[in-house]
Structures are given as C-alpha cells and as structure tokens.
Amino acid sequence: MNEQLMLLVALQDLDTMIRETQDKVHATKLANMGFALEGVDDLRNAREELAGSIEKALLHRYERISQRLGRAVVPITSNVCLGCFAVIPTAYTSMENREKILYCENCGRILYWPRGT
Amino acid sequence: MNRQELFTLFSEDLFIPSLKAKDRDGVLQEMVDHAAAAGVIRDRDVILGMLKNRESLGSTGLGEGVAFPHGRSLAIPSLMAFFARSVKGVEYGAIDGKPVKLFFMFIAPPIEKENRYLPALGQVVELIRDAGTREQLLQVAGYEQFRQIILGDGEESE
Ligand SMILES: [Zn+2]
Numbered sequence: 441m442n443e444q445l446m447l448l449v450a451l452q453d454l455d456t457m458i459r460e461t462q463d464k465v466h467a468t469k470l471a472n473m474g475f476a477l478e479g480v481d482d483l484r485n486a487r488e489e490l491a492g493s494i495e496k497a498l499l500h501r502y503e504r505i506s507q508r509l510g511r512a513v514v515p516i517t518s519n520v521c522l523g524c525f526a527v528i529p530t531a532y533t534s535m536e537n538r539e540k541i542l543y544c545e546n547c548g549r550i551l552y553w554p555r556g557t
Numbered sequence: 558m559n560r561q562e563l564f565t566l567f568s569e570d571l572f573i574p575s576l577k578a579k580d581r582d583g584v585l586q587e588m589v590d591h592a593a594a595a596g597v598i599r600d601r602d603v604i605l606g607m608l609k610n611r612e613s614l615g616s617t618g619l620g621e622g623v624a625f626p627h628g629r630s631l632a633i634p635s636l637m638a639f640f641a642r643s644v645k646g647v648e649y650g651a652i653d654g655k656p657v658k659l660f661f662m663f664i665a666p667p668i669e670k671e672n673r674y675l676p677a678l679g680q681v682v683e684l685i686r687d688a689g690t691r692e693q694l695l696q697v698a699g700y701e702q703f704r705q706i707i708l709g710d711g712e713e714s715e
Contacts, residue, residue, distance in 0.1 A: 446603060453607045453630045456667050460629070461614060469675055473682045475625075476615035476652070486610055511667070513631060522668070554599065554634045554666075 445513075445541050447494050448502055449552055452513045454487045455506070498541065505549055513550045523549040558676045560684075564707045566638035566677055569700045570595040573641035576660075581649045585609065585626060588641055588662055603632040604664060618651025622695075623685050627663040627678055636674055637664045640703060642694065659685070659694050 460466045461477050470477060491499055505512035514523035521528055526546035531537065542551045571592060578584040585608045593601040611617065611628040618624040639662040646656030661681050665674035684690055684707070693706045704710075 441600060446600060449600065449631050450603050450606050453603065454610060456629050457607070457610060469679070473679050474619045475617060479614045482613045483610060486613070515631060515634070517634070552631060554632055
C-alpha cells in the first residue's frame with residue numbers, strides 16, 4: 441500500500457473525528473452515554489504532526505478537495521467511486537495502479553480500496 | 558435497535574475470551590491484529606492510530622471494568638463490533654481508575670447508510686450498566702454463551 445495514501449486516510453479519519461467532536465448533536469449523544477470529549481486540542485496537534493509528514497503538493501490537493509467537496513478520500517466498492525458513484529476505469533484496479541495515488545476522473549477525489557479487492 | 562439486531566453485529570470471528578495484552582495500547586493492538594487476521598480490516602495501522610487518537614479525546618473506559626473503544630475510519634468497509642475479555646484486567650486509564658476486563662469495540666465507516674453505529678454503542682453501554690450482565694460477561698465461556706447474555710435469554714425465568 442502506498443504510504444502517502446495511508447497517511448491521507450489517517451488524516452481524513454482525524455478530520456472526521458475532529459468534526460464529529462465539534463458537532464453538537466454527535467457530542468451530546470456520546471455525552472449522554474457517558475463519554476467525555478475533552479482533548480480536542482490534542483487531536484489538532486496530532487493532525488498538524490500527521491499533515492507535516494505528507495508531501496506538500498498532495499496535502500494541498502487534499503485540503504482543496506476537502507474544502508470543495510467535504511471529503512477528499514473516498515472508498516471504492518464494486519469499482520464505483522463512493523464520492524460520486526461514477527464507475528472507475530478498469531485500468532485503475534490493476535495491482536500496479538493501486539500502488540499509486542489515483543483520482544476519480546469524474547469528481548477528482550482521491551480513491552482508496554478499503555477491502556483490498 | 559433491539560437486542561437481536563445488536564447481537565447480529567457481533568461475529569464469532571471477533572470474539573476473544575482471554576486477551577494476552579497487559580496494557581491499553583496492547584489491548585487495542587491485539588484486537589486490531591485479530592480483526593486483520595480475520596480479514597475484517599486491512600490497514601491495521603490506520604485503525605489503531607484512530608483508536609489511540611480517540612482515547613486521547615477522553616478515555617472510553619467508562620468505569621466498572623468496561624471500555625468501549627470506538628470511532629470511524631475509512632479503513633473499515635462496514636460496521637464492526639468486537640467483544641474481548643481480559644481475565645486479569647488491564648490498566649486502561651478508565652474514568653474510575655479501575656482495571657478493565659470487558660472490551661466492546663465498534664468501528665464504523667465514515668458514512669454508514671443503515672446508521673447503526675451510535676445506536677449499537679448506546680445499546681451496549683445501556684446493557685452493561687446492569688451489574689448482573691457484567692458479572693455474566695466476566696464468566697462467559699464461549700461465543701454461544703455470549704449470544705445468550707446479549708440476547709438476554711433466560712432472564713424471564715429468573
Ligand atoms: Zn468520484
């Protein structure tokens with residue numbers, strides 16, 4: 441697996457967690473269950489550190505797509521981009537290509553195979 | 558979500574009656590490694606990192622010897638529920654400072670159409686408030702017995 445892609449997936453997971461922590465409805469649900477959500481500054485620090493290990497051009501692209509579309513990295517299932525539901529070109533699914541960072545031709549999001557198939 | 562629906566989220570592949578790990582990070586790693594070996598997750602490092610980040614937000618050890626590590630990750634294709642037990646208990650940084658013996662892990666994809674993640678987590682937290690249920694889980698011998706505890710089988714006859 442492409443290491444830079446893994447870092448992007450981890451970065452998006454962190455961004456998801458930060459967003460949910462700041463979402464009042466979500467935070468209230470968790471608080472009602474008994475979960476404290478207090479260390480959001482720690483999460484921001486972890487995010488900065490992680491972002492620092494991603495190649496600048498790639499990080500810039502991630503941030504740009506995130507701002508525009510909300511979610512920069514999207515899973516592929518059954519050869520469909522789950523960002524826009526476009527079918528991805530067959531050539532993308534070769535093992536060789538999976539070691540590269542590929543973008544959906546239709547929506548421009550970064551593609552990721554969560555099942556490895 | 559009823560108890561039957563809740564139970565169907567737990568698979569036999571993701572059931573560890575006796576964890577080897579002796580500390581918090583060790584437990585998270587052992588459970589994630591187990592899920593990876595079962596083919597449920599592929600990129601274990603991403604999931605492990607997410608779970609550790611979640612703990613830094615506030616311990617998921619809610620006290621009385623139970624912890625609920627949870628979160629969302631792009632690296633999981635569908636909602637995963639996982640039960641594990643440590644016979645001796647581990648230092649987990651729980652809010653009451655007690656060692657944790659029972660672990661319920663929930664990992665959800667960023668977008669989940671059925672929206673079962675928080676309802677399932679809430680349901681388990683609720684079930685576990687009952688001291689009798691916790692006691693049964695501490696003694697659980699196998700997956701079939703786990704099933705009966707989660708479904709609440711036999712409660713009527715008690
Ligand atoms: Zn797309």
